[in-house]
Amino acid sequence: MIGWYVHHHGFGHVSRFLAVQPHLRAPVIAFSSMPRPAELAADVEWVLLPPDAEPFDAPDGTRVDPREAEPTARGHLHWAPHGHPGHRERLATIAATAASRDLQTFVVDVSAEVVALARLLGARTVAVTQPGTRTDAPHALAYGLADRIVAPWPEGAVPTPGLAAHEDRVAWTGGISRFDEREAPDPVDERRVLLLGQVLSADVRGELTRRLSERGWNVTSVGHDDASRVDDPWPLLTGSTVVVSAAGQNSVADLAASGARAVVIGQDRPFDEQRATAEGLEAWGLARRADGDVSAEELVDLVERAAGDAPDWARWRVAGAAARMAAVIEERLP
Structure with missing residues (x-):
């Protein structure tokens, strides 16, 4: 046992x-x-x-x-x-x-x-x-x-x-990842951004949503509080052009399983866990990296750059x- x-x-x-x-x-x-x-x-x-x-x-x-x-x-x-x-x-x-x-x-x-x-x-x-x-x-x-x-x-x-x-x-x-072996739907050619989890303060999240919307992006935010939690984020992960996420191990594995274009934010954690992960993802060309104090203006630029990426997430061995x-x-x- x-x-x-x-x-x-x-x-x-x-x-x-x-x-x-x-x-x-x-x-x-x-x-x-x-x-x-x-x-x-x-x-x-x-x-x-x-x-x-x-x-x-x-x-x-x-x-x-x-x-x-x-x-x-x-x-x-x-x-x-x-x-x-x-x-x-x-x-x-x-x-x-x-x-x-x-x-x-x-x-x-x-x-x-x-x-x-x-x-x-x-x-x-x-x-x-x-x-x-x-x-x-x-x-x-x-x-x-x-x-x-x-x-x-x-x-x-x-x-x-x-x-x-x-x-x-x-x-x-x-x-x-819990999504290993789950099939991803065919990609949809839309300008969609997913803000995943408790990755941004309310002020930055609101400002980022406003700025992206003004530039023609559809923005969905889930998991930042109890009311916004979803049991199955897979359709959102696979249906978004870019995902903005924390650089925790579980989040990154889910990004890899879905093949997402991503901006990962290295949040302040003991032993610099997330910063080290975000830097590794950037070095391998798997995601765009930002620090926890990133501004909404900087994130707009990162999202639009990430939209043109083609990450080889197979390297993450999910x-x-x-x-x-x-x-x-x-x-x-x-």
Whole structure:
């Protein structure tokens, strides 16, 4: 049986899980603070973990901010606040389930602390990594302990200094998208721009929409708030002339699966993850790049330049990537 830790920030980690899980032969128990995804198969167990970042009551009754409770252990960990009941309970739940259900392999996407716990429990541990300068002590600990490391993008696309000492255990799967193998409709010759996700502030989004509309573009914006979310953005991805998106791993994999002409914005994220990805996409000629402080005027120019691009998204190796990750997870399973 396989355990799988799904980080609760954003939707990329759970989307990756949903893409890979159907390719696994062995049953899976998922652990996360996120609610169970509605589209998850009924026979897959989902263990809801308590949150570990909210203030908590100390034994003497004082209210404690976990950021003030030595959460990094002097830089050796990312998050393990002293005395937090939610943090203790989530690790205890994972450990108890691993013992009672005989979890032989544990996938961690992502947490240095859960990698350490899984390996200390004797599980074969598969750590999912992300782009960026991850050379800090907690990442070095996780990479050193992991039996296998999954990098869900093509080798050479993004500099990975933190992985240099561990390349014998790294599997470069290519981008993992829920849309892999989904057929794209025939392109429509229209001037359509899709603004995808929480990639722009409301002011910039409004100004960009106005400027593009004045130049004859049809603009659609989805995913920037709860009201604008769509369950299936595939028709919009494949039916747009240009897509403006963040440079997160999940977003980029979806762009690759759809073959989109794109402008990717490297948002401010830990370890410069998105900036590194955006720079790699630009260097490979796959997308136009912008920084998080890009203006509406600059974006209009980038969109109109991107409309003439012909990106070779096959280089991002989305086709078969979810199955390749599943094969890494199930190596040496009985």
